Amino acid sequence: MPYHKTLNHKIWALAWPMIISNLSVPLLGLVDTAILGHLDSAHYLAAVAVGSSVLSFLYWGFGFLRMGTTGFAAQAYGANNGQASRQLVAQSMIMGASIGAVLLITSPWLLQLGLTLVEAPANAQALALSYCQIRIFSAPAVLVNYAIVGWLIGHQQTRWPLLIMLFTNIINIVLDLWFIVGLKMNSDGAAWATLIAEYLGCGIALYVLKRQLAPMSGSLQWPALLSWQHYQQLLTVNRHLFVRTLALLASLAFFTAQGAQQGAIVLAANAILMQLVMLSSYGMDGFAHATEALVGDAIGKKNHRRFIASCWACGYWAGLSALLFSLTFWLLGEHLLPLFSSLSDVVNTAKLYLPWVIALPLLAVASYCLDGIFIGASQSQAMQYTMLLASLVVYLPCWALTQHWGNHGLWFAFAAFNLARGLGLAAFFIRYNKRRYWYLPH
Secondary structure: OOHHHHHHHHHHHHHHHHHHHHHHHHHHHHHHHHHHOOOOOHHHHHHHHHHHHHHHHHHHOOOHHHHHHHHHHHHHHHOOOHHHHHHHHHHHHHHHHHHHHHHHHHHHHHHHHHHHHOOOOHHHHHHHHHHHHHHHHHHHHHHHHHHHHHHHHHOOOOHHHHHHHHHHHHHHHHHHHHHHHHOOOHHHHHHHHHHHHHHHHHHHHHHHHHHHHOOOOOOOOHHHHOOHHHHHHHHHHHHHHHHHHHHHHHHHHHHHHHHHOOOHHHHHHHHHHHHHHHHHHHHHHHHHHHHHHHHHHHHHHOOHHHHHHHHHHHHHHHHHHHHHHHHHHHHHHHHHHHHOOOOHHHHHHHHHHHHHHHHHHHHHHHHHHHHHHHHHOOOHHHHHHHHHHHHHHHHHHHHHHOHHHOHHHHHHHHHHHHHHHHHHHHHHHHHHHHHOHHHOOO
């Protein structure tokens, strides 16, 4: 079979499980909403919505455990270095468990701060706090799971993360029905269901990891696991990814806050449109994950021809998915909006800004694909600099200069931010490629 055909098959084999895995996340939220929405008070649903957003924001900030692990794992896989693979996943899991323990210790202050920042409704604040206090005990399991999933993606085993995610979500839904409907535990029941499901999901992930490691060469070097000097490379990459993630989260929070300044109708319309933006990101993210694995593998093999071929092929499929999403939003967008709200004012307002959502997949696709390349290469410093420049030099100035455009100005700034991320990484890509930085120490 010709090489490019083999590569295309690999991309699809790696991408589709991650796309489905991403799509299963909002599905769980819909089930939670459907169950809690039928209770005798809206306070329980509000509490879970607020509590989930606080914990999602907190956990997402440590997404570097997944991304940083994937790049190094893919390179070790490409180099057929079982020893490095074993050591890496152990280090990442220790980091995840350690950060989870710190979150547990500091949770009384972190959770109160988070609930204050999101301005939880007074009548739901106590319930939201109780929800968070229960779920925060899953922090070590969640973060260890990030490390294992990152390692599996790097080893081109994307079907396992899908099965782990589906198992976790199915258990969560079953326990939701038992605790909320059967035992009448309300919002606390939703928290216990998620806590138990996340630990069971982590248990499955550990079992999968054990099976994957069994045939590999090498053994763990325990003294190295206890010495922080041996974590320096991983810590450096993860530090860059942490700063990059914080800048991204701040940019998204700023978008929401500025929409809120324009009234409840605009805020609601922006929230609906952002759901469509997130939907398109699932497809492009799937190909980004494929890029991470294939690029890291090529760098581990020090095969530049394969590296370039992987970059172009993943860019091609990600670009096609972006085009498909833009066409779908153009042709069906106005029919999709009423599915999210029955309020005519909200739907009509969303229609005014729909053109921005139509354009965004095409404007943002380069940033997704290039993120995958730089994660696979573990060249995280470029990602940090690009995100900071896009946020501080493009996003905020564009918003400041177009405030008189109202919400159109906010969407213009957000679109420019996404385009700037792609252009900035493209500039780094050209520079790194000329000088073959991909193969230098990180």
